[in-house]
Amino acid sequence: MDFALKTRQRKLVEMVRELVNSEIKPHLLSSPAGSGFNRELVRQLAIHNLVCPTVPEEYGGRGLDRLTTALLMEEIAAGHPGVAAVIAATLHAVEPILLAGSDAQKEKYLPGLTGKDAGLAAFALTEASGGSDLSMMRTCAVRKGAGFYLNGSKDYVINAPVASWISVIAATSREQRKASMRVFLLEQNSSGLSMVRQRETSGLNYAPIGEIKFENIFIEEENVIKGQEAGSGYLLLTQTFDRGRAMVGAISVGIARAALEAALEFAENRVQFGTSIKNHQAVAFSLADMATRVEMARLMTYKACWLIDKGGDYTAASAMAKVVGSETAQQVTCAAADILGARGYEKGSLIEQLVRDARVLSTIEGTNNMQRAVIASQL
Ligand SMILES: Cc1cc2nc3c(=O)[nH]c(=O)nc-3n(C[C@H](O)[C@H](O)[C@H](O)COP(=O)(O)OP(=O)(O)OC[C@H]3O[C@@H](n4cnc5c(N)ncnc54)[C@H](O)[C@@H]3O)c2cc1C
Numbered sequence: 001m002d003f004a005l006k007t008r009q010r011k012l013v014e015m016v017r018e019l020v021n022s023e024i025k026p027h028l029l030s031s032p033a034g035s036g037f038n039r040e041l042v043r044q045l046a047i048h049n050l051v052c053p054t055v056p057e058e059y060g061g062r063g064l065d066r067l068t069t070a071l072l073m074e075e076i077a078a079g080h081p082g083v084a085a086v087i088a089a090t091l092h093a094v095e096p097i098l099l100a101g102s103d104a105q106k107e108k109y110l111p112g113l114t115g116k117d118a119g120l121a122a123f124a125l126t127e128a129s130g131g132s133d134l135s136m137m138r139t140c141a142v143r144k145g146a147g148f149y150l151n152g153s154k155d156y157v158i159n160a161p162v163a164s165w166i167s168v169i170a171a172t173s174r175e176q177r178k179a180s181m182r183v184f185l186l187e188q189n190s191s192g193l194s195m196v197r198q199r200e201t202s203g204l205n206y207a208p209i210g211e212i213k214f215e216n217i218f219i220e221e222e223n224v225i226k227g228q229e230a231g232s233g234y235l236l237l238t239q240t241f242d243r244g245r246a247m248v249g250a251i252s253v254g255i256a257r258a259a260l261e262a263a264l265e266f267a268e269n270r271v272q273f274g275t276s277i278k279n280h281q282a283v284a285f286s287l288a289d290m291a292t293r294v295e296m297a298r299l300m301t302y303k304a305c306w307l308i309d310k311g312g313d314y315t316a317a318s319a320m321a322k323v324v325g326s327e328t329a330q331q332v333t334c335a336a337a338d339i340l341g342a343r344g345y346e347k348g349s350l351i352e353q354l355v356r357d358a359r360v361l362s363t364i365e366g367t368n369n370m371q372r373a374v375i376a377s378q379l
Pocket of ligand 1: 369
């Protein structure tokens with residue numbers, strides 16, 4: 001077992017850390033909720049071909065493996081969790097194409113997410129009728145002629161207002177919703193696609209999140225990711241989630257690390273009872289617990305990514321990384337707020353922002369209850 005990162009990975013991490021600290025992190029506290037998106041921060045990543053680094057080199061991407069991608073996601077999230085969410089949503093939208101897309105779909109959809117003018121993508125599954133329970137999904141695509149007519153709506157979709165295209169999950173049979181699911185690749189300018197509203201969330205400022213509606217949108221067969229067998233659309237969906245969860249682990253580690261660093265710096269400089277508060281054992285032990293938890297979440301994320309990269313069975317590992325990561329981010333950001341005392345409760349402060357950003361990690365990409373159901377099913 002080798003815990004050392006390769007030189008290439010360390011150099012990339014150093015480059016991205018520098019880029020995030022100089023060009024992206026300074027905008028964290030000035031991004032207003034809901035309407036904070038601007039292309040400039042994404043462009044900073046695009047200049048280095050980092051908007052969707054898993055896109056294979058033959059389609060213009062960096063072709064990074066999951067472990068290296070997770071290293072970069074930790075860096076981006078440590079500087080600006082909202083930007084990390086925008087990138088993670090794009091990675092997630094691309095996953096079904098990487099897993100099961102045709103060569104023509106790869107050629108059509110992947111190059112646009114690469115290079116300095118890279119666009120973004122979105123992944124649309126959740127509906128008003130249900131997020132966890134996929135049998136409640138109402139969006140339907142009915143076959144007619146050389147394609148499908150898509151009707152329905154999706155909610156809480158990151159990047160929905162700004163994505164060049166959207167991976168939409170819809171059933172093709174009203175009777176067998178789960179078994180008949182397919183991934184439909186929908187371009188933003190499709191006639192019949194409309195934005196119902198933009199959601200304002202309490203965290204992940206910068207990430208544009210919206211409810212979208214589909215009215216009789218014709219989608220040609222060539223823009224449907226087809227599985228070979230009945231039920232394979234659902235399998236594709238579960239594989240997509242199994243991979244995406246490891247990225248939530250990486251974002252969680254980044255947020256927790258940022259909170260730990262802020263708490264440590266504060267504890268070293270804040271003097272109470274004649275000494276820096278870090279010298280009070282209760283504060284030091286709290287910092288020790290935070291550092292231990294961050295390391296645990298990081299190692300579990302690395303292991304899930306390693307399994308994905310080597311083609312192992314990553315379902316449980318990825319769900320575990322997501323549960324531990326998200327709970328770590330929530331615990332560590334709250335513990336950091338305690339160490340900062342009154343300053344940890346100040347509106348507009350870094351810690352306040354990180355607490356809010358961490359809060360949603362146990363909900364997105366399948367709630368932690370659903371992760372536990374996945375893990376239990378694997379025992
Ligand atoms: C900031 C943000 C970004 C998001 N981005 C996207 C996106 O890009 N694309 C997308 O498609 N969706 C997105 N979502 C939606 C997210 O995936 C869903 O919110 C999530 O899947 C939960 O669905 P729900 O909100 O309908 O909750 P529900 O499914 O209604 O669950 C409510 C509660 O009940 C619990 N629960 C439900 N069923 C069970 C069960 N069987 N056992 C135990 N507990 C259960 C859940 O754990 C949860 O605590 C986003 C949400 C947020 C807040």
